[in-house]
Amino acid sequence: xxxxxxxxxxxxxxxxxxxxxxxxxxxxxxxxxxxxxxxxxxxxxxxxxxxxxxxxxxxxxxxxxxxxxxxxxxxxxxxxxxxxxxxxxxxxxxxxxxxxxxxxxxxxxxxxxxxxxxxxxxxxxxxxxxxxxxxxxxxxxxxxxxxxxxxxxxxxxxxxxxxxxxxxxxxxxxxxxxxxxxxxxxxxxxxxxxxxxxxxxxxxxxxxxxxxxxxxxxxxxxxxxxxxxxxxxxxxxxxxxxxxxxxxxxxxxxxxxxxxxxxxxxxxxxxxxxxxxxxxxxxxxxxxxxxxxxxxxxxxxxxxxxxxxxxxxxxxxxxxxxxxxxxxxxxxx
Numbered sequence: 415x416x417x418x419x420x421x422x423x424x425x426x427x428x429x430x431x432x433x434x435x436x437x438x439x440x441x442x443x444x445x446x447x448x449x450x451x452x453x454x455x456x457x458x459x460x461x462x463x464x465x466x467x468x469x470x471x472x473x474x475x476x477x478x479x480x481x482x483x484x485x486x487x488x489x490x491x492x493x494x495x496x497x498x499x500x501x502x503x504x505x506x507x508x509x510x511x512x513x514x515x516x517x518x519x520x521x522x523x524x525x526x527x528x529x530x531x532x533x534x535x536x537x538x539x540x541x542x543x544x545x546x547x548x549x550x551x552x553x554x555x556x557x558x559x560x561x562x563x564x565x566x567x568x569x570x571x572x573x574x575x576x577x578x579x580x581x582x583x584x585x586x587x588x589x590x591x592x593x594x595x596x597x598x599x600x601x602x603x604x605x606x607x608x609x610x611x612x613x614x615x616x617x618x619x620x621x622x623x624x625x626x627x628x629x630x631x632x633x634x635x636x637x638x639x640x641x642x643x644x645x646x647x648x649x650x651x652x653x654x655x656x657x658x659x660x661x662x663x664x665x666x667x668x669x670x671x672x673x674x675x676x677x678x679x680x681x682x683x684x685x686x687x688x689x690x691x692x693x694x695x696x697x698x699x700x701x702x703x704x705x706x707x708x709x710x711x712x713x714x715x716x717x718x719x720x721x722x723x724x725x726x727x728x729x730x731x732x733x734x735x736x737x738x739x740x741x742x743x744x745x746x747x
Contacts, residue, residue, distance in 0.1 A: 436448060436451070436576075436579075436580045436583055436584075437583050437587075437640075438579070439576070443572075443576070446571065446572065447563075447572060447576060447580055450559075450562050450563055450566045450571075450572070451559040451562060451563065451580070451584065453562075454503060454558060454559040454562070455503070455559070459503075463499070463502055463503070466502055467495070467498070467499055467502070470494075470495060470498045470499075471491075471495055474490065474491050474494060474495055475491070477490065478490050478491060487597050487600060487601075488593070488597050491596070491597070491600075492593045492594075492596040492597035493593055495592075495596060496589040496590070496592040496593040496596060497511060497512060497515070497589050499589070499592060500585075500588035500589035500592075503558070503559070503588060504558060504559060504560060504584065504585065504588055505556060505557075505558035505560070505561075506545060506560075510545075511585070511589070513541070514537070514538060514541050514585065517534045517537050517538050517541070518538075518585070518586050518589070518590050519590070520534040521534055521535070521538070521586055522590050535582075538582050538585065538586060539578060539579075539582050541582070541585065542578055542581040542582040542585065543578065545560060545581060545585070546560065546564060546577065546578065546581055549561050549564055550564060554568075559584055560581055560584070563577050563580055563581060564577065591635045591636065592635075594633070594635045595629065595630060595633060595635050598629075598633045599626075599629040599633070602629055602632060602633065602681060603625075603629075606681050609625065609681065609683060612683070613625055621683065624683045624684055624685075625683055628681060628682065628683060628685065629681070630669075631669040631670075631675070631678075632669070632681050634665040634666055634669050636665055637664065637665065637666075638662050638663060638664045638665065639662055639663040639665070640662070641660040641661065641662055642660065642661045642662075643658060643659070643660055643661075644656065644657055644658060644659045644660075644661060645657065
């Protein structure tokens, strides 16, 4: 039976304003906001930053080689590289972004109390307001996601709460999800010397792309999704989900699904699944969210499922990149 989406604005009128960012919007509002920021988080956009990020990576590696041994890969490489990359994408000074790192870590730490996360969220919202004000003062020509969102808000396509909430979430998710895979990827290759030797011996970009996709499958950068509330009764793979139920997706249920990956517990290059199957299997367990709504009690960002919006050119920026592959190296929130 066809499901008609209700106007998401009616469903959000009673929700806290700091939760109206991209990750807590239903279609069609989510699709609109995603369209605005998509050109800045696509594989093609990431490719444009490849030279800059490579240069920073080499600088960090040189510092590691010249420093003490052993070294902390997280603090000496993964964290600063992800921070620099996020600042390049968002077009903000590194020191400005560094100032909120304690808040982003608090948001990602499930051991924290709801009161602490709530206070952290308010500080992140204040930071987002400062960034928006600074971008407005710079003018309307900025080619970055925050400036594009401001132009959309000025045009009346998104409201102030959606602007503020989305900017906050973009800063929250632009670096932290990249930090873990960067460090764990290196660790995994060190634990699989035969794969590392193949990569060191090749100049093939294709083999490296296989390795990156497999590492992202093997170690997903998040344990579970955040809650979604079912808007209607439905059955998925024989499981009954009732209207009002909260649905949480363990991401490894997708990336380690034996129906799509033979021996998923093994790190293996050249898997037969291919890019299309990888995309489908990653979205399969989240199909419940096609009829679910963000939980009104959630205090942390919740990501909608899969590729739920088209990747057409955005009228709010001049970027020509519109790719949308979940295994890209771009910091897609």
